[in-house]
Structures are given as structure tokens and as C-alpha cells.
Amino acid sequence: MSDNELGAFLRARREAVTPSQAGLPEGARRRTPGLRRSELATLAGVSVEYLARLEQGRDRHPSAAVLGALADALHMSPDERLHLRILSKGGDGGLCQAAPNDVVRPTVRALLERMEPAPAILVNRLGDILAWTDGYELLAGPVGLLDGDPPNVVRFAFTDVRAKTVYPDWDHVADERVAALRSAFVGGDPYYKILVDELTVTAGAPFSERVGALPSLPRKSGVERFVHPDVGELRLAYETLELPVGDDQRLVAYLPADDATSDALARLRRGRLRAVR
Numbered sequence: 001m002s003d004n005e006l007g008a009f010l011r012a013r014r015e016a017v018t019p020s021q022a023g024l025p026e027g028a029r030r031r032t033p034g035l036r037r038s039e040l041a042t043l044a045g046v047s048v049e050y051l052a053r054l055e056q057g058r059d060r061h062p063s064a065a066v067l068g069a070l071a072d073a074l075h076m077s078p079d080e081r082l083h084l085r086i087l088s089k090g091g092d093g094g095l096c097q098a099a100p101n102d103v104v105r106p107t108v109r110a111l112l113e114r115m116e117p118a119p120a121i122l123v124n125r126l127g128d129i130l131a132w133t134d135g136y137e138l139l140a141g142p143v144g145l146l147d148g149d150p151p152n153v154v155r156f157a158f159t160d161v162r163a164k165t166v167y168p169d170w171d172h173v174a175d176e177r178v179a180a181l182r183s184a185f186v187g188g189d190p191y192y193k194i195l196v197d198e199l200t201v202t203a204g205a206p207f208s209e210r211v212g213a214l215p216s217l218p219r220k221s222g223v224e225r226f227v228h229p230d231v232g233e234l235r236l237a238y239e240t241l242e243l244p245v246g247d248d249q250r251l252v253a254y255l256p257a258d259d260a261t262s263d264a265l266a267r268l269r270r271g272r273l274r275a276v277r
Contacts, residue, residue, distance in 0.1 A: 004057030005185060005215060006087040011055045012214035013074045014040050021075060043073035062088055083183060083217060100124040100191055101248045102150070104131045108243065111251070117269055119236070119254040125184035126195055127154040127177065130249065138268045139254070142229050154181055154195070158203035168225045168233070178210040179218035184248075223257045230271070231264035 015034035019026050022035060022043060030036075037055070041048045046066060053059040062070075067088055071081045101124055112120055112133055119136035121129050129151040132140075140146055143166045145156050154177045157163050157170075167173040185192045199207045220240040227233050235257040243249045256262035 007055040007057045009215050017074050044069040100126045102130055121252050122249055124249050127152050158199055158207045166227055176218050179216050182215050183217055231267055234261045234264055
């Protein structure tokens with residue numbers, strides 16, 4: 001686990017931007033991907049030495065002007081700019097000392113109820129599932145996703161033997177679970193460290209290598225393939241909705257991505273109704 005998420009994020013973005021995207025000539029063959037440190041420093045109007053200190057974690061308090069110049073030079077999206085700002089404020093270890101919020105506000109619970117019959121969950125920054133719809137229970141209950149106390153989407157993906165059967169695209173799902181976990185970590189979070197240490201031991205290299213790699217932001221929408229024991233493979237389109245910062249929680253809703261999945265979810269609901277009767 002790195003305690004230099006700001007520097008790692010800057011380096012990851014620098015290596016993801018090509019010279020042509022930054023308006024520079026490609027030049028001779030490069031030994032590393034993306035922009036050279038000297039190129040980014042020139043584009044952002046900072047010294048190479050200062051950029052090196054930021055990337056290496058020797059300076060963790062860049063000014064807003066420097067952050068803005070780096071974000072401009074790296075063509076960051078609005079989400080990436082916000083994440084950069086959050087990471088810069090966490091450099092002193094003063095954020096995220098509080099325990100992850102496990103309180104579900106009444107209006108959030110009412111919102112979940114109104115999302116029925118769609119599968120939807122509320123998770124905190126560690127991936128603990130705090131509340132869910134009946135539609136999600138139909139989907140996830142039979143495969144063990146709700147077995148934990150509390151259930152946790154990261155722990156399930158890496159430590160439950162059923163996960164690679166449930167997720168045919170397991171590598172992609174694993175990448176996204178770690179990206180979501182890391183994006184909520186801004187330094188000095190003992191609860192994050194406890195979970196990372198646990199999974200480093202229980203899940204081993206598949207987890208630790210992802211945590212140790214350069215960070216990326218999770219996708220807030222997309223499609224996941226999910227294999228249900230009763231109705232087979234489903235294609236689920238997901239949307240992630242961030243709650244206010246003070247809540248430290250997010251809603252994830254799943255919708256059928258094709259007609260076959262829509263029919264399969266309807267069969268699950270009919271099966272539940274027959275069982276109740």
C-alpha cells in the first residue's frame with residue numbers, strides 16, 4: 001500500500017497522456033509511456049525538481065495554482081481534477097480518520113425502496129454494503145455476495161471462491177473494485193489500512209499487485225457480466241451516484257443491458273412471487 005497517492009496519481013496521469021495529446025511532437029522512441037517529467041514540468045510552468053518532489057511524495061502540499069496548471073497540462077476530466085484536489089488535502093493525514101459511515105439516512109433508504117425492482121445497493125468508502133433492494137437480493141443473495149457481516153464488494157471479489165464464476169470478466173471487476181477503494185483513500189485512513197492489510201494476506205498477489213500499481217479512477221458507469229445460478233449470464237448496466245461528501249457513501253444501481261437480461265430478471269421476480277405464495 002502506498003502512502004503517496006497524490007504522487008502516484010500524478011505519475012499515472014503523466015504516463016497516460018501522449019505527447020500528441022499534449023500538443024508536443026512525438027520525437028524519438030521513448031523508453032517510458034506518456035510524457036517525460038521534463039515535458040510536463042514545462043507545460044505546467046514548474047521546475048522538474050519540484051515535479052519530482054511531488055511524484056516522489058517529498059512535497060505533499062502543492063498550491064491550488066500548481067494543481068490547476070498540472071490538471072490543465074494533463075487534460076484531466078472534472079472527476080480527475082476533483083480527485084486531485086482531495087488527494088492534495090489529504091497529504092497531512094488529517095482526513096478520513098473517522099470510521100466509515102454505516103448509518104443509512106431515511107431519505108436514502110426511501111430512495112432505494114423507490115428503485116425497486118431494480119437491483120441497487122448503498123456502499124461506504126470501504127465497499128461495505130449497507131442497504132440493498134429486494135431486486136439486488138434476488139441477484140446477489142444466491143451467489144454469496146450478501147454473506148458477510150457486513151457484506152463487502154471488495155472482499156467478495158478477492159476472497160470468495162465463487163467470485164470468478166460470478167464475474168466472467170473477473171480481472172476487469174477486480175481492477176474496478178480496487179480503483180473504487182483507492183479513490184476514496186486520501187491518506188491517514190486507518191480503516192483503509194486495516195482492510196488493505198487483511199486482503200494483502202487473505203487474497204495475496206491478485207490484490208496486493210493492484211493496490212501497489214499506479215492508481216486510476218473507477219468507472220462510474222458501464223456494463224458487468226454476472227452469472228446467476230438460476231438464470232445464467234446477465235449483462236447489467238450500472239450507474240454510480242455519489243451522495244454528499246459528509247455521507248461518505250454511494251448508490252450503485254443495475255439495469256438490464258439487453259432484452260435477454262431483462263427477461264431473466266423478470267423470471268427471478270416471478271420465482272420470488274411464487275415462493276412467497
